[in-house]
Amino acid sequence: MKRKINLLPFAVIALLFFLINSYVLSGIHTLSINPIITPVFWTFITIVIAALIYSILRMRDNGMDMIFKIATHAFLVLLVAELVFILFLIPLDIFHLITGGSRNIYWVEFAAFLFTLTIAIFIYGIIKGKYAYRVIKHTLHFDDLPENFDGFTITQISDVHAGSFQNPKAVQRGIDLIKAQRSDLFVFTGDLVNNKAEEIVPWISYFSQIKAPYGQFSILGNHDYGDYIKWESDAEKRANLQQLKQYHAELGFRLLLDEHVELYKNGEKIILAGVENWGIGFGERGDLKKALAGTNATDFKALLSHDPTHWDNEVKKLPSKVALTLSGHTHGMQFGIEAFGLKWSPVKYRYAHWAGIANENGRFLNINRGFGFLGFSGRIGIWPEITVIELKKSGI
Known part of the structure; x- marks a missing residue:
């Protein structure tokens, strides 16, 4: 009989990822209020999480195959880029929470630039950097x-x-x-x-x-x-x-x-x-x-x-x-x-x-x-x- 897999760690990861991405999405909305952004954003995030969980569940029988590598790397790159984005967004929000002001759009744009740069650096590291x-x-x-x-x-x-x-x-x-x-x-x-x-x-x-x-x-x-x-x-x-x-x-x-x-x-x-x-x-x-x-x-x-x-x-x-x-x-x-x-x-x-x-x-x-x-x-x-x-x- 196959051993049951504890899904609690996956649920915790999914919850944390949801909270992180909710905050990231709030930053994106500072730059644009286009209504299509929200469904597109969450569809993409759901696909990444689903692929990660699926690849982990099948790893027991298939090892770290190409599906596992793609899913885990996509998750890693996205997570690190989002953490960089948040790192620059949180101080801004704390400041405005204290002063009662609103987000400075130029600062959010800079955080978005760093988000994009982080992804580009990881892509370079994966394609070229390892050789x-x-x-x-x-x-x-x-x-x-x-x-x-x-x-x-x-x-x-x-x-x-x-x-x-x-x-x-x-x-x-x-x-x-x-x-x-x-x-x-x-x-x-x-x-x-x-x-x-x-x-x-x-x-x-x-x-x-x-x-x-x-x-x-x-x-x-x-x-x-x-x-x-x-x-x-x-x-x-x-x-x-x-x-x-x-x-x-x-x-x-x-x-x-x-x-x-x-x-x-x-x-x-x-x-x-x-x-x-x-x-x-x-x-x-x-x-x-x-x-x-x-x-x-x-x-x-x-x-x-x-x-x-x-x-x-x-x-x-x-x-x-x-x-x-x-x-x-x-x-x-x-x-x-x-x-x-x-x-x-x-x-x-x-x-x-x-x-x-x-x-x-x-x-x-x-x-x-x-x-x-x-x-x-x-x-x-x-x-x-x-x-x-x-x-x-x-x-x-």
Whole structure:
């Protein structure tokens, strides 16, 4: 017998949406009193709500299919645009409630302009922003870097989430940008897929183009373990993970599972280690001590660890210094602003470090903003990232 679905949350959402839209409609009526506006407006809102509820109800059997994505994105874009509209309308109404005046039509027009602009920005983020790849370069100085590795370059990407891709030409542009960096080493820091190993299959010929003189190395992220969907059996879930590991090999990536490799250049070496996913709230699978077993405290060590909370809670406190940790996971929430000296995203309220470089006591962390996207099929202000890090010996 099928489990009954609790409709109360949907009713609450519908009520709140009704109240928000009633207020928005009052703002529209300030600009126009055409009688056709009201029925057209509520017909549109009813369609959006009905599509959202329908898509959620059928998600159990159909997953997050195209109907679900269209309905949820339409609802999200409309809701955010309306909240922006209200944000500018409420202060005006409070002022006039106190003074006894009426709404200033120019202020309402400005709020309407921001409403339209918000929708346009979201549409750009959905159509173009999610493939607007950026190369971000960092030069980091280390006292303990072997001299022969001075100038050594690493290209990092993270969070591919191959199951979300729909535009082969755009993805190829990203791959070409990675190849154009001609770095000494390439690393991928987890979340190759959303849930299932098969998601990467259409994209193997793309990501297998990436080559570097010192190799291509990868780790697993929290989504790679298949924890977020229902499996017929534990055996099926384990087989999926094993298949994903095989796909890493087909991509030409050496998957590091709580282990390390030694990279040599002119008789000197650095350590590259990789751990399974370790993250607060996302499974603490990785074994850092195992990954670094056999290394010395004096070795220059770089670590691939998907979740940056690992660095905060374990890596930076380790007696045997890990000079550089490369992570991803946060996506910068795919929404925020990084311009004009500002750096903000809602994800900052979850992660102390959510993008770019952090440094404590000579121990560096880089959080890549992600190559792909998940959930919201777009990016606004936080663009997909290809990181290039140049290692420099201090004093040279």
